[in-house]
Amino acid sequence: MSGQSKTMDTDRPAAALGAARSAADLVVAIAADANVAGFSVKGPRRVEGRVDAASLHSFASALRTRVGFEHLSAISCVDWLADGQFELVYHFWSYRDNCLVSAHVRIARDSASMETITDLWQPASFFERDIHEMFGVTFQGNTDLEKYILTDWAGPPPMRKDFVSRDFAHDHFEFKDYEPSWDDLVTGGYHGSRGVAEGSNE
């Protein structure tokens, strides 16, 4: 690992840190260069902490340009129903340090809104679009928040905790009274509750 990172170092511009990097060093670097405190070491390659919604964009920008985290792995969303909050988790990965930084952002659940980071990472548009569809979080500045997977969906954002999928399924879809006998299944005599095509056989 050390040999690989050395060769990669020669290919890339020097970042804020020296050659010897650990997760603890990165926490110090994040606190100094990205100007956010409260990050802690979770493991040899895991750094985690909370960031204010207002300062996330500047934090991500500094993390990318100054500390060298150039890959946005994912944005995930957690619905804390009791707290009335959404938690957005931004996962940043550094190829040089092989380290993952998770930045947790809490936003209000009512009229949930967040600043976009598509100007820093264009692929963030997909994550934001997905979260907008599944949780109803609006990302300010993202111009492409169209339907993504649920193209014909008219209901509420389905991944919210207060959306009860079972109730929706029972209201929206029709279940059949299904009590087959094995004889019917083997001979293919079962046609559903409606009695399809009865009398069509001459």
Added chain:
Amino acid sequence: MADTELTQRGAWNKVIANLKKRSLWMLHYCTGCGAVELPPTMTSRFDMERFGIMPMVTPRQADILLITGYLSVKTLKRVILIYEQMVAPKYVVGFGSCTINGGMYWNSYSTIKSLDQYLPVELFLAGCMPRPEAIVTGFNALIDRIDRGEANSWEDYYKNYDFYHKNQLHAFGEIETHHDIKSDGRYFGIAEAQR
């Protein structure tokens, strides 16, 4: 019963049914997880071809539409497009619990629960998943039904299109299908489609 059937349908229809039942092309369109049971059914161990059933890549030449598992509303739209392209007689086989009553996705917001609300199903294969033995049994049942001239569920789509269309509208709204069901029904000789 066989004798009266013979006189009613005529010997020629009997011959046609006999030819039809041994030359079935199954559309190679797989949804959900049930498709994993098809390779053993197709290949040497269970060898579907000994019954005259082979996969086909285009809906125009296919006879069997096998719905192998859960159908999301989005996939159902594509399945409707495919089904309407198929030329009659055509047989929809609902494969697995999901097509019967939702299966393990019974409380999902995005999968349909009963396939026969949207398409006329000829045969259901119960199980999660049905083993190749069950698939072979099901196909044999289908072959028997074709032989007896009873596999006419597809006509129901043209007779009761209003019912299916209403459910399709409820699921995903209006789509452009490129097929006029009434004229297709007339072409296939469905008397009810004349109206």
